[in-house]
Amino acid sequence: MNRRGFLRTCAAGVALAVAGRRGAGGAEAGRRRPNVVFILADDLGYSELGCYGNTFNETPNLDRLARQGMRFTDAYAAAPVCSPYRAALMTGEWPARVGITDYLRPNDRKHLPPEATTLAEVFKSAGYATGMIGKWHLTGYDHHGAKEIRPTDQGFDEAVVSERRGIGGGSYWHPYHFNPAVEQRLPGKEYLVDRVNLEAVQFLQRHKGEPFFLYVSHYAVHTRLVGKPDLVAKYEAKPGAGKGQRARKNNPHLAAQLETIDEGVGMIVRTLDELGLADDTLLIFTGDNGGEDRVTSNAPLRAGKSTLYEGGIREPLVVRWPGVVRPGTACRTPTVNCDFFPTFEAILDVTSDATQPVDGVSILPLLKDPSARLDRDALYWHYPLARPHFLGGRSAGAIRMGDWKLIEFFDTGDVELYHLADDPGEAKNLAATRPDKANDLRQALVAWRKRVGARIPPDCRDYDPGKKR
Numbered sequence: 001m002n003r004r005g006f007l008r009t010c011a012a013g014v015a016l017a018v019a020g021r022r023g024a025g026g027a028e029a030g031r032r033r034p035n036v037v038f039i040l041a042d043d044l045g046y047s048e049l050g051c052y053g054n055t056f057n058e059t060p061n062l063d064r065l066a067r068q069g070m071r072f073t074d075a076y077a078a079a080p081v082c083s084p085y086r087a088a089l090m091t092g093e094w095p096a097r098v099g100i101t102d103y104l105r106p107n108d109r110k111h112l113p114p115e116a117t118t119l120a121e122v123f124k125s126a127g128y129a130t131g132m133i134g135k136w137h138l139t140g141y142d143h144h145g146a147k148e149i150r151p152t153d154q155g156f157d158e159a160v161v162s163e164r165r166g167i168g169g170g171s172y173w174h175p176y177h178f179n180p181a182v183e184q185r186l187p188g189k190e191y192l193v194d195r196v197n198l199e200a201v202q203f204l205q206r207h208k209g210e211p212f213f214l215y216v217s218h219y220a221v222h223t224r225l226v227g228k229p230d231l232v233a234k235y236e237a238k239p240g241a242g243k244g245q246r247a248r249k250n251n252p253h254l255a256a257q258l259e260t261i262d263e264g265v266g267m268i269v270r271t272l273d274e275l276g277l278a279d280d281t282l283l284i285f286t287g288d289n290g291g292e293d294r295v296t297s298n299a300p301l302r303a304g305k306s307t308l309y310e311g312g313i314r315e316p317l318v319v320r321w322p323g324v325v326r327p328g329t330a331c332r333t334p335t336v337n338c339d340f341f342p343t344f345e346a347i348l349d350v351t352s353d354a355t356q357p358v359d360g361v362s363i364l365p366l367l368k369d370p371s372a373r374l375d376r377d378a379l380y381w382h383y384p385l386a387r388p389h390f391l392g393g394r395s396a397g398a399i400r401m402g403d404w405k406l407i408e409f410f411d412t413g414d415v416e417l418y419h420l421a422d423d424p425g426e427a428k429n430l431a432a433t434r435p436d437k438a439n440d441l442r443q444a445l446v447a448w449r450k451r452v453g454a455r456i457p458p459d460c461r462d463y464d465p466g467k468k469r
């Protein structure tokens with residue numbers, strides 16, 4: 001029997017209760033395995049939530065969640081764009097190892113390989129109902145001549161309001177460009193974020209009697225930004241409001257979209273309360289890559305989506321888990337989104353026997369105690385490009401070790417070195433004054449590339465960095 005067949009058999013009822021390979025799980029001490037709701041916002045920058053210091057946007061439900069749980073200050077995305085983040089989320093691997101290091105185009109031949117064991121398959125192996133709502137972006141699309149590998153091919157029992165063709169910029173009103181087959185369910189002009197919120201609530205209601213894993217993957221706040229008109233008007237009237245969809249700060253459309261996401265978080269929390277499931281449910285909110293800095297500001301972090309500066313890869317991460325995560329805590333240990341896979345394995349107390357090597361580390365010790373130490377020296381990024389991203393990102397790799405971070409630009413061969421504790425905005429390049437440190441980090445980065453088989457194709461070294469595509 002192949003791996004997938006084995007997992008399906010397990011899902012059909014064969015117990016899989018062996019010791020977790022990454023430490024004792026949440027099932028210890030008689031504790032029931034929790035339900036998991038994982039809410040992901042698209043292109044949401046580090047500095048957009050009230051609980052991360054934003055004073056213009058209004059995110060009362062997420063701020064409450066942070067007060068009830070743990071806020072991570074140094075949570076990273078494994079990539080500065082969509083698809084590689086999602087590949088790392090689903091497999092626990094570095095994107096470089098999966099071989100998906102850039103966003104997948106609609107006609108892309110690449111996709112998350114069916115033989116990879118996904119997060120959804122891990123939950124299925126533990127007897128969970130698995131559901132996904134919204135953005136997948138781990139395949140090319142049939143409509144564009146590519147082979148589609150759908151979420152339902154990767155361990156999700158159901159995938160609703162999910163794209164079947166190229167993801168449309170600004171397709172936030174029904175009928176949705178990315179999947180015209182989606183029938184309207186809300187009265188009036190249906191707004192996509194509202195629809196995703198409704199589907200999330202109804203999934204919880206449908207599956208209240210069994211353990212569930214729900215992945216709520218919003219299409220917002222990806223450009224083109226389109227907020228609901230009443231909310232946009234509310235933010236336009238606020239002091240300091242930027243103007244229009246392309247405002248670079250205090251963007252009223254982004255704020256409006258984010259408020260609707262936040263409303264959905266409130267709906268999910270209320271539904272869990274009503275169903276009596278709040279204490280048995282681990283609730284996670286995060287984003288897939290940094291904010292696009294032509295429509296927002298990630299300050300105090302530098303730059304945004306498509307770059308390996310902090311603004312491109314550092315994300316909000318809020319976790320609520322009653323009885324395990326202490327309310328109102330903050331964790332400053334660097335984490336990366338490949339960590340979710342082994343973390344859930346540890347929480348479920350299963351060894352998934354994934355066919356792929358898992359690069360992440362379980363952060364369950366941090367959930368129990370934010371000052372716990374993880375067994376990991378460094379985080380790595382690999383983002384080779386044949387020409388600069390249209391948002392400005394360059395072909396590059398990076399490493400963070402302790403408070404030090406090095407970015408190696410593949411197009412010029414230059415390196416930049418920053419001390420993040422002293423200089424979170426990456427304003428002072430120390431590569432020339434600390435060549436010893438720069439050399440150590442560069443060597444560690446090169447050694448990691450070798451270990452995971454990360455390639456830098458020749459055309460990703462040799463192009464004109466000034467030329468935009």
Ligand SMILES: [Ca+2]
Pocket residue numbers: 042043081082222288289
């Ligand atoms: Ca994204």
